[in-house]
Amino acid sequence: MADVTVNQNAARGLSLPRVNSRAVVMALYLLFLLLPIYWLLNMSLKTNTEILNEFTLVPRDLTFANYATILTDPAWYMGYVNSLIYVTMNTVISLSVALPAAYAFSRYHFMGDKHLFFWLLTNRMAPPAVFALPFFQLYSSVGLFDTHIAVALAHCLFNVPLAVWILEGFMRGVPKEIDETAYIDGYSFGGFFVKIFTPLISSGIGVAAFFCFMFSWVELLLSRTLTTVDAKPIAAIMTRTQGASGIDWGVLAAAGVLTIVPGALVIWFVRNYIAKGFALGRV
Amino acid sequence: MEKTVNHRAWFLVLPVLLLVAFSAVIPLMTVVNYSFQDTFGNNEFFWAGLEWFQQMLNSERMWNALGRQLMFSGIILAIEIPLGIFVALNMPKSGFWSSFCLVLMSLPLLIPWNVVGTIWQIFGRIDIGLLGYTLDMIGIDYNYTQNALAAWVTIIVMDVWHWTSLVALLAFAGLKSIPDAFYQAAKIDQASRWKVFRYIELPKMMGVLMIAILLRFMDSFMIYTEPFVVTGGGPGNTTTLLSIDLVKMALGQFDLGPAAAFSLMYFLVILLISWVFYTVMTNLDKREG
The missing domain is CATH 1.10.287 (Helix Hairpins)
Incomplete structure (x- = not known):
């Protein structure tokens, strides 16, 4: 029992x-x-009348007018174009300088390597608020204020260290014997790096590129401080619209949904690396 | 992996060094410069010594902002770390549902920070937001633009919503690395669920949890965009965290000297924490390798 x-x-x-x-x-x-x-x-997906006057859990008059507003008004859609331009520039710059550096850190000991590695990390940890004012002055004085390249360079502050750390994590996983065999086979450093090494760590490059793209895409403070008209990112356009007296809630919501799209599109491919990317390649 | 000594590797690091020097060292030098000088306009500066530092150290405004900042970071850590572990323990270990959960959980992490603010700003409004409307219907006095407590609850729930998944994903990565043999041994010993957690899972997760705690501490310590969009630091100054206060001072009022001194002290605190972070991580790397 x-x-x-x-x-x-x-x-x-x-x-x-x-x-x-x-x-x-x-x-x-x-x-x-x-x-x-x-x-x-x-x-x-609602009209402003419905948003403000009724409380409905699903849109009663399904409308795509809010999206149409954004996709036809240059003041709105140029924000996305601007954001995409500087984010892409930043990703390219970050990866192209980070690849050789990450290789050096993963393969060699050299004078001051540990200190340098740590110093890179401190830049990832620097509060953007500290850098907002000096960046504003630096880029104004060299005539780059309100350009895409200024924002791209400013975002290198945290994306270059990120890329170096993530790539170094992936490169450590590639056995050194591969390098040595390639040199014996007569490859030069450049040839080896492009033809043999890069394909081996292609997933690492993809992950690093994704995170550079993402962190540059989500950042607001620096991109807003460094731009006024020509390079104004979508994030800044959204916050400024909120200051106006009558807020167009429907358009604001539609703009928000559209900023989620790039992340949502690629999320499936990076699902196993998200923790790794956020933890700077250390998981 | 055995590394060889090769000082020519410096050439490979040089581009990074130049780029980061341009985008970090030069601006930082500007800040240091301002923190020791005063101006009456016209771009004429004179030496002010430690005056700004003394002023900031005696300023109630900074201490209040620091207090609010520590409270914010403390509260979100106290919620996100246990909740993240709890979620990770309940995640499907493999197969389609595991990927399904991973993808949906990662979604908030990839949303632009100002949109996170916008989402919660809308969600919490009593007239048009689901959360605010529901709370108002039940009869709870909730209005994050007027009521300090409601504003705090909103930004904390927002941060929990935004970042708990990161803790969960890290903890999940730690859990997945535990070999099955450990669980089988525990089963033979008839260990309780709690004991399995306490003596097998927790120690094995310690490494990733340290990273999670430090990442969350640091990122919450420099949080700006999300609370700025939702509350703008208000009502009054009740949600003015360090970064919001600093931006107000530097770009709003253009008080260069005090703002620069403030920045340097702020940065030093972060540096100290980064150093702890680095030491912990390198020790963990050593133990694993």
Whole structure:
């Protein structure tokens, strides 16, 4: 009798409720994450009259007018173009300087290497607020204020260290024997790096590029400080619209949804590397 | 991996060095310069010594901002770390559902920070936001633009929403590295769920958890955009964190001297923490390698 109860308890404790409780916890957590995003999407598909006068969980008059506003008004869509331009520039610059440096850190000891590696990290940890004013003055004095390249260079502050650290993590995983064999086979350093080494760490380059893109895309403070008209990013356009007396909630929500799209598009491909990227390649 | 000594490797590092020197060292020197000088306009500067530092150290404004900042970082760490571990323990270990959870959980991490602010600004409004409207219907007095407590709750829930997944993903990476044999041994010993967590999972996760704690501490310590968009530092000054205060001082009021002194002290605190971060990480690397 006692045995039967124990067995029943064991069965109940191990199989059914445990699986369910896990699923419930995950479902609740995902619901918590997705609800605010759903609300933004919901609002972007409503008319302003419906947003302000009725409280509806799903849009009653489904409208794409808010998206149409953004995609046809240059004041809006140029924000996306500007953001994409400086983000791409930044990714290219960061990766092209970080690749050789990461190789050096992963393969050689040289004078001051540890200090240099740490110093790079401190730049990732520097609060952008500290750099906002000096950047403004530096780029004004060299005549780069309100250009895409200024924002791209400013974002190198945190993206170059990030790229170096992530790439170094991936390069350490490539056995050194490969380098040596290639040199014996008569490859020059450049030839080896481009033809043999780069394909081997292509996933690392992809991950590093993704994170450079992402961190430059999500940043607001520096990009807003360094631009006024010609290179104004979408993020700054959004915050300034909020200051106006009548806020166009529908368009604001639609603009927000459109900024999520680039991340959402590639998220599936980097899903196993997200923790690694955020932790600077150390996981 | 055995590394060889090769000083010519410096040439490979040189581009990074030049670029970062341009985008970090020159601006930082400007800040140092301002922090020791005073001006009456017309670009004429004279030596002010440690005056600004003394002024900032005696300024109630900075200490208040620092206090709020520490409280904010403390609260979000106290919520995000345990919650992140809890979520990681409940995640499916492999297969489609694991990827499914990974993708959905990563979504908030990839949203631009000002949009995170906008999402919560809308979500919390009593007239048009789901959260604010619901709370108002139940009869809870919630208005984050007027009520300091509501503003604090909003920015904390927002940060938990934004970053808990990062802690969970890191903890999950730590959990996945535990070999099955450990769990089998625990089963043979009839260890309770709590004991499995306490003596197997927690020690194995310690490395990634240290990284998670330090990352979250540092990033929350320099948070600017999200609370700025939601509350703008208000109501009053109740949610004015360090970065918001600094930007107000430097770009709003153009008080160069005090702002520069403030920046340097702010940066020194971060440097100190980065050093701890680095030491912990290199020790962990050594233990693993």
